């Protein structure tokens with residue numbers, strides 16, 4: 290198992306003909322983050338396996354953009370083309386924040402509401418340490434979820450009004 294949580298972007302061949310500029314999502318105009326073919330293959334419905342079987346796809350992290358993945362030469366994949374719920378683009382439960390161990394925004398919210406803090410980050414860190422994460426094939430972004438979980442914990446702290454400085458400890 291490779292070290293999936295070291296925050297390395299997958300090395301993806303850039304086919305952008307424009308040169309140095311980052312490929313932008315054709316729907317929302319924001320820059321995408323490279324994802325590997327193996328990540329894509331785990332995310333899409335079988336009909337789209339052929340489409341994603343080439344390097345260069347990028348993930349769009351804009352919450353209200355329908356496009357999840359796009360390729361600089363034109364293909365796009367939306368939520369309906371995938372077999373997983375992309376937490377960043379969902380507002381209704383369940384909103385996944387950690388795909389390897391199944392934590393959702395609701396779980397964060399309920400724990401913070403009840404106790405004023407969350408142990409979920411520690412639990413994820415412990416699982417990572419035990420080499421049980423598989424972000425490359427479970428997280429639609431193909432990278433470690435911890436940044437998303439921290440952001441979700443912060444949001445949950447604000448929603449519940451129970452934000453404390455020890456939230457992430």
Ligand SMILES: [Zn+2]
Nearest residue numbers: 314317349354
């Ligand atoms: Zn977009």
